[in-house]
Every structure is written in structure tokens, then in C-alpha cells.
Amino acid sequence: MADHVLQIEKLSKSFEGSQVFNNISFAVDQGELSSIIGPNGAGKTTLFNLMTGYHVPDSGRVVFMGKDIAGRQPYDIVRLGIARAFQRTNIFPRMSVLENLVSTVITKNRGNLNVVTPSAKLKSAHERSYEILESVGLADVAHRQSGTLAHGNQKRLDIAVALALEPQLLLLDEPTAGMSPEERWQTVELVQQLWENLKITMLFIEHDMDIVFKISQKVRVLCYRTLLAEGTPEEISSNEQVIEAYLGEEV
Amino acid sequence: MMVNARNSEASSGTARWLVGAVVVVALFALPFILSQLGRTGEYWIWVTTEMLIMALFAMSLNLILGYGGMVSFGHAAFFGVGAYTVALLMKKAGAPLVLALALAPVTAAIAAAVIGWFCVRLIGLYFAILTLAFGQLLYMVVFQWYTFTGGDDGIHGIPKPEILTPIAYYLLCLVLFLICFLVMRMIMNSSFGLTIRTIRENMERAKFIGVNVRRFQWYNFILAGAFAGLAGGLLCELNRFAQTEFLHWSKSAEPILASLVGGMYSLVGPAIGSAVLIFLKIIVQQAHPSLVETWAIFLGLILLVVVLFAPGGLVGLYQRLTGKSET
Ligand SMILES: Nc1ncnc2c1ncn2[C@@H]1O[C@H](COP(=O)(O)OP(=O)(O)OP(=O)(O)O)[C@@H](O)[C@H]1O
Ligand SMILES: [Mg+2]
Numbered sequence: 021m022a023d024h025v026l027q028i029e030k031l032s033k034s035f036e037g038s039q040v041f042n043n044i045s046f047a048v049d050q051g052e053l054s055s056i057i058g059p060n061g062a063g064k065t066t067l068f069n070l071m072t073g074y075h076v077p078d079s080g081r082v083v084f085m086g087k088d089i090a091g092r093q094p095y096d097i098v099r100l101g102i103a104r105a106f107q108r109t110n111i112f113p114r115m116s117v118l119e120n121l122v123s124t125v126i127t128k129n130r131g132n133l134n135v136v137t138p139s140a141k142l143k144s145a146h147e148r149s150y151e152i153l154e155s156v157g158l159a160d161v162a163h164r165q166s167g168t169l170a171h172g173n174q175k176r177l178d179i180a181v182a183l184a185l186e187p188q189l190l191l192l193d194e195p196t197a198g199m200s201p202e203e204r205w206q207t208v209e210l211v212q213q214l215w216e217n218l219k220i221t222m223l224f225i226e227h228d229m230d231i232v233f234k235i236s237q238k239v240r241v242l243c244y245r246t247l248l249a250e251g252t253p254e255e256i257s258s259n260e261q262v263i264e265a266y267l268g269e270e271v
Numbered sequence: 272m273m274v275n276a277r278n279s280e281a282s283s284g285t286a287r288w289l290v291g292a293v294v295v296v297a298l299f300a301l302p303f304i305l306s307q308l309g310r311t312g313e314y315w316i317w318v319t320t321e322m323l324i325m326a327l328f329a330m331s332l333n334l335i336l337g338y339g340g341m342v343s344f345g346h347a348a349f350f351g352v353g354a355y356t357v358a359l360l361m362k363k364a365g366a367p368l369v370l371a372l373a374l375a376p377v378t379a380a381i382a383a384a385v386i387g388w389f390c391v392r393l394i395g396l397y398f399a400i401l402t403l404a405f406g407q408l409l410y411m412v413v414f415q416w417y418t419f420t421g422g423d424d425g426i427h428g429i430p431k432p433e434i435l436t437p438i439a440y441y442l443l444c445l446v447l448f449l450i451c452f453l454v455m456r457m458i459m460n461s462s463f464g465l466t467i468r469t470i471r472e473n474m475e476r477a478k479f480i481g482v483n484v485r486r487f488q489w490y491n492f493i494l495a496g497a498f499a500g501l502a503g504g505l506l507c508e509l510n511r512f513a514q515t516e517f518l519h520w521s522k523s524a525e526p527i528l529a530s531l532v533g534g535m536y537s538l539v540g541p542a543i544g545s546a547v548l549i550f551l552k553i554i555v556q557q558a559h560p561s562l563v564e565t566w567a568i569f570l571g572l573i574l575l576v577v578v579l580f581a582p583g584g585l586v587g588l589y590q591r592l593t594g595k596s597e598t
Contacts, residue, residue, distance in 0.1 A: 131462050
């Protein structure tokens, strides 16, 4: 019990009468790097949305470090320790890369009510921001307007912003989506490296099975409105049901 | 490369300070020059005082419009509350001007806190409509409550302290304008200001970095209301009356138009826009009295030109011409 960071209990969600999933339960161990897979529209992003307060579940609980957080406000959940990077890049496009980070660090430190000090002069927030930008390889473009970065770098920035929140649990929604094969593997390496260095729990959604099987300790398959299977990469890749329903000829 | 960027940043910073200093000195000298021009000069002292006040009003709206990304159609409510605060305190309670002016932003902030508490629950067009509704509600209250507000007649004959010559009042407004400008600049450059900008840039993401979006929009709304209240109080004393028109929705449109013309992504933009519009209106009126009726057409043309050729307003145009760009 104690070493479950997150427990999903009998979670159900529907939109305008059409059910996305019904009665899903699983638990995420402290410090694990695991993935969620499933066909388009299976509800993977919706699951993240329920964990982060974007949507309210129809029923069921989302227990994070012993607290039911289902239906709480997003900012509240962030403060409790869940951060996310988005499937479709979600940054502050007309602000510089650095400002994206600085504003996040300030918010993390609850310094938003400072109306006196120029934010450009907050030394420790800037140092911390650079540190994070370096860890994701964006320090060189710190002064660029973030909306003008290449797609891959915008995705990295999205991850950097989530890292600046120093979460216990980091949710990555398709971190390699839309990247070239080369960029993909760089990102995968980055994710694995961050996980090893920061020792936080990470849960990612991914369509590329090579990536999923390479770095996940555990894989969960969302399909047919339920959690179809859960297990190690070996278990999942040889699971008859999963092969039939989702992996098909791919494997 | 980086050092170069720093250097040019620093030199453009000094240049900006220099321009600012020159403008401030000119603004202080202006009424003394105008007073040499007899009757016309007196009139223009009055006009430039009004320009300063309306510039403050426009800048106050821009805290929520340009910086916050929230379009309010009811900002005149706080301008009006400030004006009526000064009118009622001075006329009915015999309060001194200083006290009345100090309380104008306070009552306006309270009104903004109440109205804003509801409005920030909505976004976009719905927010705009609700601010309009509250603004018109307040307008109707002031209009109907004859015994307290004088209704349609307004409140006239606000006392004027002996020492407040037109020049002195101009200087008072200028000093208050400059203080407000510096305070707004400080706030918008601070962590609070950065937070407000993150909300404007991407409200959704702001929530997911842990910003209580509604709360910060509310604070910003109150702040904007307070500055508008001071502007309203100052105009009331300048005109020596308060009238329902101060709260009317058409008054709310003025700072929006000023922000569009001047440029809403800088602090001075709306102030410049406001002064330019007032100036043009007077020029049109003086060209021929019958042209007063056609001001709306001129305004329409000006807006058309701005939207088509200078979407960043005058400040945006200046930045494009000098090759600089604001964040
Ligand atoms: N806000 C919403 N309103 C209505 N329907 C929604 C909403 N969000 C998601 N859905 C629907 O819920 C279903 C699951 O969507 P979701 O985005 O969670 O899928 P996904 O597994 O992330 O898919 P993909 O792999 O394409 O990202 C889809 O049918 C989608 O249309
Ligand atoms: Mg998705």
C-alpha cells in the first residue's frame, strides 16, 4: 500500500453518454517507469486528464499518495506533486524559453504574489531554470521565443516545464509524437536519463512499440473500454488477447 | 554573441530612459508654455489634463486587456465609482480633495472585487458580456437613485480648493499619472505580472503549472478597477461634476479603442492611443462644428487603418520601424 504512488480505483468516464472506459483499476509503484498503450481514442489521454484534474470522473477514485484527488483543481494537484507534459505541445508560445521555465519555477515556489521584484532579476529562479534547461538540452536556445522552436524542442520544453514543478509523478503524453526517428531515440534516452537521475515515478503514453518495450518496466494496455492487460514487456508482447486486439501483425 | 545582445539591450535601455526623461520634462514644462497663449492656452491646459486622466484610465484597462488577455466591456463602472466617490465625499460630506481622491481607488477596488468575483468565473465572450451587464446594472442604479446620486442630473458644483489653479491641477494629475505608471510597470514586470502573462498566453497550461488562474485574474481585475477609480475621481474634480455618462458602456469603449490605437502589448501604448484620439477628436471638431456628428466615422476609419496596417497599434508600429520588438 505505502509504496503505491498512485492507485486508480474503479474509474469510469463518459462524454455525452458515450463511454470512454469503465471500471478501470491499477496501481503505480513508487519509482517505476511504466507505459500506457492502446489504439487511438482508447482513452489514454483521458486517463491523464482524470489524474490531473482536467476532467472529473463519473465514478471511481484517483488516489495519489493516500489522497483521493479525483475532481480537484489542476493547480491543486500540481502542488500535490503530479506534473504532465502534453500530447499536443502546450507551452507559452510568445514567451522566451527561459520565461517559460522562470514563470513555472516562481509558481512552484509560490512566489506569484511578489509585485515588487522584477521577475528578470530573480537570480535563484533563473539559475534553477537554466539547470533544468541544461538537463533537457535547451540551454542554448534559452532566449528564443518558444513558439519559434522546432517541434521536437517544443516537446522537450513541455517536459522541462513539467520537470520544473519537481513532481513525484511525471506523466508524459506521447513524448515522441511527431518526431523524426532520430529525435525519437534522443528523447527516449532523455526520458530514461531523467528517470534514473531524478528517481521519480514516470508514466508515459506511447504508440511506438519498440520504445515501449525497450524502456518500460511495466506496460498497461487500454482497449475495449477496459484495462485489457498489465505486465512486463515480455508478458504483454506474448499476451494472446493483446496481440489479437491491438498489436496485431505489428509484432 | 550573447555579450553583444546584452550590450545592445543595455544601450536600448539607456535610450529608453533618455526618451522617457525628455518626455517627462516636456510634460512638466507644457502647461507653463501653454499659459503664455492666453485663452487658447487655458483651454489646452484643460485638454491636456483630461488627456492625462483618460490615459491613466486606458492604462488601467490594459492591465486586464493587454497583459491579462481579458476583454472587459464594463470598465467604466469603476471609473464612475471613483468619480461618484469624489463627488459625494466632497459635495455631501465636505471631505477634502486629498481624502476623496485617496478613497476613489478604494471604493472602485471594492466594486471591482464584487463584480470581478463573478466575472472571472467566465472566460472570453461570456466574461465580456458579464462585465457589460454589471456595468450597465451599476449605471442604472446610479441613474435611478435620484436622492443619493442625483440621477440623470449628476452631481454638480464639486468644490475646488483655492490653490488648485488649472496649472496646479495639471501638475497634480501628471504626478499621479507618473506614479501610477511606475507602479503599474513595477507590478507588470514582477512575478505577479509574469503570472498574469502566462495566463494570457495559455490559460490551460497556466493551470497545469499550478496557477490558480481565477484568483490571479480576480486580483488583476481589482487592480485595474482601482486605477480606473482614481482616474474617475480626477476627472470628476477637473470637470467639477459627476454624471451617469461616466458609467455608461460607451465610456468603457474608450480605453478599449485607445488600447487598439496605441498598442496593447506595452504600458504606454494605451496612454498614447488615448491622447491621440482625444487630440484628433478636438481637431475634427475645430475644423468645423458640424463635423462633431461625424466623429464616429473618423473613429471608424482610424480603427480600420490601425487594424489593417498597424495591428500592434502605434507602439507596435514604432517598434517595427526601429526594428525592436517587445516580448
Ligand atoms: N473533452 C472531450 N469531450 C468529448 N469527448 C472527448 C473529450 N476528450 C476525449 N473525448 C473522446 O474520448 C475518447 C478518448 O479520447 P482520448 O483523447 O483519451 O484518446 P487517446 O487514447 O489519447 O487517443 P490518441 O492515441 O489518439 O491520443 C475519444 O473518442 C475522444 O473523442
Ligand atoms: Mg491521446
